[in-house]
Every structure is written in structure tokens, then in C-alpha cells.
Amino acid sequence: MSIRSDMSLYVAKLERRGPLSVAGRKAIMALPTRTREYGIYQDIVREGDRPEHCCFVADGLVSRYKTLRSGARQIVSFHIAGDMVDLSSALVVVADHGIRTHAPTTVVAISHRDILQTSADYPEIGRALWFDTLIDAAIFREWTVNVGRRNSRERTAHLLLEFAYKFRAADQLVNDGFELPISQSDLSDALGITPVHLNRTLQWLRGERLIRTHMRTVTIENWPEMIRLAGFSSAYLHPEGPRELKLPKS
């Protein structure tokens, strides 16, 4: 557990969305951080915890999930390298969901105190973090639509396309393929279907030549047809970044 700044990946992401002031960028880079390494299937946060840190995924893959009394699990989001996870805990005291890894993962922890102080001192950073949580919310909405109104084929295609677009934005798409270290059982927990049915759904997608899978690499073989099937529009990912701010100095 080293103490150094690992925030340049996050700064880069923010700057893809819009300019940062020199002072603002410095303030983010100056945030005290603690880097932690996790193995596969380790809990970073458990439901009911009162975390004191947000976490930034420097490498790997994590999910947020809720568990029902019955033991059934619903994954509500995935986060890849470059994503800030659990900004919600900066203001919300008790975690209403868990966060765990699906692969060996490097996490950069930032204390809520520092996040809030910096947000107050630099309104542009407050806005950037707020925007991040708004994107989160937009993805949650789309997931509700996904499990509420799409059948298993459309639903699975939609999630795979979401991954494809996120990996592409992170420059991690190679020949229309990306590495997805998630078991079918875990994927089915995100899609609200059973592993058995997901398996048959994937077979159908492969049979239709819409996707290919090899090891844990997923390749989109037929983008137009996948997009048509899923009714996918990348609008909800809001790649364009936040509203341009033309505010007078206050």
C-alpha cells in the first residue's frame, strides 16, 4: 500500500470531457491517495459499510451489486480501468450496495474529506465529480430499461455493446474485441436472467454471427445488427462531456 498520486489517469479522463484549469488539475493530482491491490472476487465495500474513501479503478474490473434475502444477486454496474467508483459514498453515509472485483484489480482510494474539500475549493472539480455521478445515474436508468423491457437477446446484446463503447472510449478495443473477465454466471446477475438462459442466449448471438468469443475476449462481429437488435444508442453514455460553462468569475 504505497502513498503517492495515481490520479493522472483520472485527470486525462476529465480532460477528454473538457478543459480543466491549471489550478484544478494540480488540486486533483495533489489529492492524497492510497493504492491497494485486490485479487478476484474480493469485496471492496460491503452493503451496510460506512466507507471513508472513494475508489478509483486504476486497473481491473469491479461491479456494484445488491443481494436479496433469497441470496439472489443483482449487479447494478460494472466499472473498468479509469472509472471513479462510489462517489456516492462521499455524501451518503451508509453504503446501500456492495462493490467487488471480478479480476485482479488496482484501486486508488481517496478520502471523502479530501474529495469534499477540493470540490468546495474548486467549483470546476465539484462539477466534474457531479457530472460523473450523473453519468452513473444515466447508466442505471438504461439498465432499468434493459432488464425491464428487453428480452434476453436484446438485453445481452445491449450490455455487450455498452462494454464495447466503454472500452473503445478507453482505447481498449482491439479489432472490435475486448477482454471481459466476467463469468457467465456474473453476467447473468447483471442481466437479471439465469446463467443457463444466458448461456443459450450467447449461443444464439454466436450462431447469428453477431459476436465471437474466445477465451474471455468478446468480439463484436456485426455492429449494425447488434445495434439494431439491442436498440442501442450511445447517447446515455454522454461521450460529449458536460455542458460548456460560461460563468462569470464569482
Added chain:
Amino acid sequence: MSIRSDMSLYVAKLERRGPLSVAGRKAIMALPTRTREYGIYQDIVREGDRPEHCCFVADGLVSRYKTLRSGARQIVSFHIAGDMVDLSSALVVVADHGIRTHAPTTVVAISHRDILQTSADYPEIGRALWFDTLIDAAIFREWTVNVGRRNSRERTAHLLLEFAYKFRAADQLVNDGFELPISQSDLSDALGITPVHLNRTLQWLRGERLIRTHMRTVTIENWPEMIRLAGFSSAYLHPEGPRELKLPKS
């Protein structure tokens, strides 16, 4: 369309969550507003719009929804009197969902420019609005769980309990009952089931003496059993308000 401040209801809500400074409270009350009246089933925002205002529901009931190519609709949230809706549009340029009324509704519009300026000038207000969007996100997550992992009975019970808790927090629960001016068809769009099946599900809930319905008033007859059935925990509504902030003056 009058031009006056109607923000006292919102200030009251914020103060239920934690103290506001005198200056902060004044700043909110001073926000220029425009009050608009809508009838039933009117669109306040359409998917693809670029709204210039957030809207605060002073009276009535609205939903946010997405529509699929097929025409299927998924409602992703409901908002009752006292709720600030569509803060997301303050930073997100293009609306990825629509907002419409389910009853005659009074909406107070506040320009994004003023929201952002006030958030920058008063960090406590920025935090309060951020917290509001985090609650939104928490509810979206719970809805994903609802449609993803609960059957129609649990799902319907859960949504009705969410309404019951929201109305109770707004002091609008009378004898365990609340007025819900939503057709079964619209409710089914929120639950991800068909109107026919929702109808049978409601009949079952009534038959088990879990709820009563009369006109458009819903009464929870058996709280413990409803809560047990739905696996309901109000934690995700975060009635406790945001984290206490002990920041030094910056």
C-alpha cells in the same frame, strides 16, 4: 406563468436533511423561477431535448421514462411534490429520457445557469444538489434490482412501499393511505410487466389483505407482511440526509 420564488418547499426539504447557512438559504430563495401549470399526460421534457431549466415539482406527479423502438415504454422514476427533477440536465446537455405528468402538475423552472452559479458560489448548495442526484441514483439502482430480480408480486409491493415511504416523508400519508393518480397501465410501465399481469397481481395483493385500493387511494393494510414480501428496506432512500460536513473554512 408568474415570476416569483416558490422555493420554500425545497428549502424545507433540504433543511429536513441538515442545516443550511442563512446565506445559503437566502441564495436558494433568491433563485429566479418561473411557475408553469401542466395538465395530465403532458410532456415537460422530451428525449433529445436540450432543456435550459431544471424543474421542481410544487404539486402533482411526474415520471421520467424512456421509449424503445417497439413503442414499449419504461418508466425509470416517479417524482412527487417537493422533488427536484432533472438536475441531471444541469450538466448533461441532451436529455436521454422524457419527463411527463400523470396528473395536473405545478412545476417551478429554474435555469441551469442560475443553478450552476449558485452551486459554485455556495459549496453547501452544490453539495445539497449533488446529494439529491445521489439519492436519485440510489433509487435507480433499487429499481434495477426490482425489475431484475423480483417477481411481479414482490416488485409491485416494493414500488407501492417506496411510494408509501416517500409520501410519509412528505407528510402525505393519511391512515396508511396515499393518493396515487397513476393508471395501472402506467404503473406496469414502471414495473416492467404488462397491464394485464399487474391487474392480476394487484388482485392478489388485495386478496391477501396486504393493500386496499379505493378510487385512486392506495392503503397499506399489512405493513410487516408487505415489507417482508418485497424485501423492502428504506435504506436506499437515505432519509438520514447527507454526511455531516466538518470542513474548515476555505
Added chain:
DNA sequence: CGAAGTTTTGAGGACCTTCAAAAGTTGTGG
């Protein structure tokens, strides 16, 4: 090389949908 986990296959059944129509409610105009 064996153990544990993951993917795949099969068969039967439950939950929810679809389509269609009747019954009940609400709103409007003559």
C-alpha cells in the same frame, strides 16, 4: 493430476405475455 469452477446440454414446468372482449368508470356536450 486432481479439484474446483465454468460452460453446456436436456427436460419439464412456472411466470408472464398476448390477444380479445366485457364490465366499469370518467369526462363532455347537448
Added chain:
DNA sequence: CCACAACTTTTGAAGGTCCTCAAAACTTCG
């Protein structure tokens, strides 16, 4: 204030998507 249209709720019956349970084939890893 009634009549009629439009909408909402309810009922029925058949069918499809997805689930459950169980076991085999395959992969990964120590």
C-alpha cells in the same frame, strides 16, 4: 342531467420466454 365516447379495469384462454433441477463436458489452477 343524461347519453355517449373514451379510457381504465377486469376476465378468459392459449402460448412463449425464461426458470429449475440435474448432470455431463470442458477449463483453470495449484
